[in-house]
Amino acid sequence: MNDANADMRAIRQDVLGGPEVLREVRVPRPVPGVGEVLIRVRAAGVNPTDWKHRALKGLFLPEPPFVLGWDVSGVVEAVGVGVALFKPGDEVFGMLPYPHGHGSHAEYVTGPARAFARKPASIDHVQAGALPLAALTAWQVLVDTADLRAGQRVLVHAAAGGVGHLAVQIAKARGAYVIGTASAGKHGFLRELGVDEAIDYRETDVFEAVRDVDVVLDPIGGEHALRSLRTLRPGGIAVCILRVGPEFAAEAERLGVRAEAPIVEADHAGMNAIAGLVESGELRATVADTFPLAEAAKAHALGETGRTAGKLVLTVD
Known part of the structure; x- marks a missing residue:
């Protein structure tokens, strides 16, 4: 399955600007490195940091091109050398290392195994994808x-x-x-x-x-x-x-x-604590709206209005 010649859909931008700079493209599917997992993305939250990085110069990321997205919920497709936490087929959710680990607004993404936790069985991928960051x-x-x-x-x-x-x-x-x-x-x-x-x-x-x-x-x-x-x-x-x-x-x-004024960090223990609160019924993300991956620009435009209650989520078939 982890074919080095395979590609995938991703939402990339080549310049800074408004939501219209976001384009669906085909790019090479990533390969998990040492200590990493390859995740087939099922849902990925959209956060204010996404639309700020899309539009503004001088934030944490270098100049585009880049694929945004830090939230991810999905299924482990393959594991890199040394990974013992997860196996292919495991459902996981987590936040890619912020800020330079971005890239979840795509069909597949790689990240450190310990950035993730097992997705609570009580929620679906949309709910899980709304939570991490x-x-x-x-x-x-x-x-x-x-x-x-x-x-x-x-x-x-x-x-x-x-x-x-x-x-x-x-x-x-x-x-x-x-x-x-x-x-x-x-x-x-x-x-x-x-x-x-x-x-x-x-x-x-x-x-x-x-x-x-x-x-x-x-x-x-x-x-x-x-x-x-x-x-x-x-x-x-x-x-x-x-x-x-x-x-x-x-x-x-x-x-x-x-x-x-701390910056959020990828956190296996924190994700496990969040999963525990979800399972106990004490924590649930309110999803204001969902958009298919191809309509990421619409999600950005809605998020920038500042009028939503809860989270916006991209879904990936």
Whole structure:
């Protein structure tokens, strides 16, 4: 099956630009290297980092051409030398190493075996493909970085978004009190997720209304991240998932709080923890819409509106 002469469909871009630069092309099928698996992709999430890298110069990737995509759910097709975790036929899901391991918006992709975990049997590939990058981001922020514990108060900005709606569920699973921000029309969705207190950021100054939280998850950055620091109790922590300037740490030090801006990492243990939460019924991705691989440009265009609740997923036949 792993024919060196075989090819596959992929969504590639040769220049930076709008969704229209994304094209379906045929490229050589990759071959798994040492410690790698070859996965037949069944579904792959689309995240804000995808459309930002598609359009903007100066992010993590070099100039195109490239195939985007970090989320993947699929079936192991072949394994490289030294892989013992998985065998051909295993259903797995995970995040390719961020940022330089991209390429899941294709029929096949290779990645380190330990970037993946077994797909929970209770969900399909679309659900599984929606989870990895966003769920790992939320897990690494709340658990690895903030050490969120039962009884603590956490503020999740953009709580109906891809990362936000998963962060809410992870925080509730850990016994936290969750305050979530979203427009009023999404408050019903937040209540379904388990948010204890929903705030309409359009009508309320969140930074005046919220005080003494232990943890803030900020996916917005800039001045928004700086103002988030003011909602923390002494010793609390704000975690921004975008790149921030030195003023973020400086203002945190002045206020007597902590500030971190980690980048999501491929994580076998984290994926296993996420799979466990899925199996226990405590975590589920809300899929706003799905698109066949060939319509990746439509997914990008919809994602860029900022109006979706949950995740967008590409499906691969």
